[in-house]
Amino acid sequence: MSEPRVFLTGFPGFLGSALLERLLDRGDGPVACLVQPRYYGRAEQRAAEIADDASIRLYEGDITEPDLGLGDAVDDFGSVTEVYHLAAVYDLAVEAEFAESVNVRGTEHVLDFAESCGVDRFQYVSTCYVSGRYDGVFTEQHLAEGQAFNNHYERTKFEAERLVQQRMDEGLPTTIYRPAIVVGDSETGETGKYDGPYYILRLVLAQPAACSVLTTLPGSTDCELNVVPRDFVVDAIAALSRRDDTVDEVYQLCDPAPLSVPALLDAVEAATGHRVISLPVPKSVTKRLMATLADRGWPAEPATVDYLDHPTRYACPNTRRALADTGIECPPAASYVDALVDFLREHPDVRSEAMS
Incomplete structure (x- = not known):
């Protein structure tokens, strides 16, 4: 039985489940999925709906713990060459300490895990709303602009992306995706x-x-x-994540109009x-x-x-250039x-x- 090459957080969440299907469809299985114990039953059910073989490997864990809650099993992922980090608190009313624990320290722990595995690629799902209440047009080149934030969700996702960009600058091959407000399938x-x-x-x-x-x-x-449908976000991540020319780039997955x-x-x-x-x-x-x-x-x-x-208004010149010949574009709301x-x-x- 082959060992997993891809490690995914955020399953069985809404985006994580859809992205996992795309990864398996293109032959990236088996995929190792980190699942919180309280969601393990739901993850088993969702995995069975997606695939009827061993292409999905579920591991109990938690990104808020330094070893991702994997214990001794953390040493068993030497085959992993690619990490997709989607797990986060997506809650506008989240309390500060909980948001810090999951979005900031959790991301730092996943980064440490990725570096310990010596991965070839770190795929990170951020959000356009790292912008906070930036007054003007916010592009992929922007991040720390002295902005104020609407809530702890925005602030902690901003802090998390700063950590990711720091590791990227230090040599971790990374691609960052910033979806706008994600709604259902178009x-x-x-x-x-x-x-x-x-x-x-x-x-x-x-x-x-x-x-x-x-x-x-x-x-x-x-x-x-600025709202975007799930299928556009997943299509874009699936397309951009398999290309070498998207390493060390940031892509805002927003509606350009x-x-x-x-x-x-x-x-x-x-x-x-x-x-x-x-x-x-x-x-x-x-x-x-x-x-x-x-x-x-x-x-x-x-x-x-x-x-x-x-x-804030969002622009996505990197994304539009990269997807120009793919047929993937955000449909009008x-x-x-x-x-x-x-x-x-x-x-x-x-x-x-x-x-x-």
Whole structure:
């Protein structure tokens, strides 16, 4: 039986599961997947759905531990030449210490593991929102720009990417991917959790179709909400990760022509069939309103309000050049909002909390 050459964190998460399928399809198996003990049963079930052979090897562990929780088994990965690090806390309301433990120290531990294996390639999934509230156009060349951050998620992903870029500068062959806000599949609408823009969709659907009320923030007319579907993100990572010319590069996986916040609300109105009325409300009042609604069981998250007046615009010149001849491009958000809404209506019980 052949030994695993690829090591993956973030399985059985939403992106990790889809990427694992692509890696196996192109012949990169067997793949060793690090799985937290509490998700091991779910991982076994998901692995059985993906492959009926031994091409997926599951190992209990935890990136928050220095040896990834592998114990003596950490020495058994001499065959690994490539690491994909996707595991993180994807939660806008995450507490500081937990975000530090997973996103920062966890990434440092995975980097140490990769270097101990002497890997040929480290593939790291970051986020466009390392930008924080950068006021202007943020490209792949930007990182530390003196920006403020909306939350601990953004700040700790920024700190984690700084660690990755430092190791890259020191000689670890690395490719960094920065997705924007990831939503469901552009064709099927399938998603693993309802967060981010889904709070808008769910709030609209929870109200009468004749009159659904949302708040808008003063000065948000020109702000963009940059969303990307899962299939684009996975297609792009799968394509870029197999090429030698993408080593030591950063790729922002964003929509180069995103909708403004008002245009996105118009698309939501059309997709849901609801008459949506947007009321201008100060940000502080909107956050208190979201907190009150959440306490009463409504689908609301105060942390999402910060993205309705987000000052940053994202550009992806590296990504567009690298994918120019592949046929892979981000579809316009308006073209798949219907699919997201249909999936939400058909699967109302999908969780909202992050896997962490």
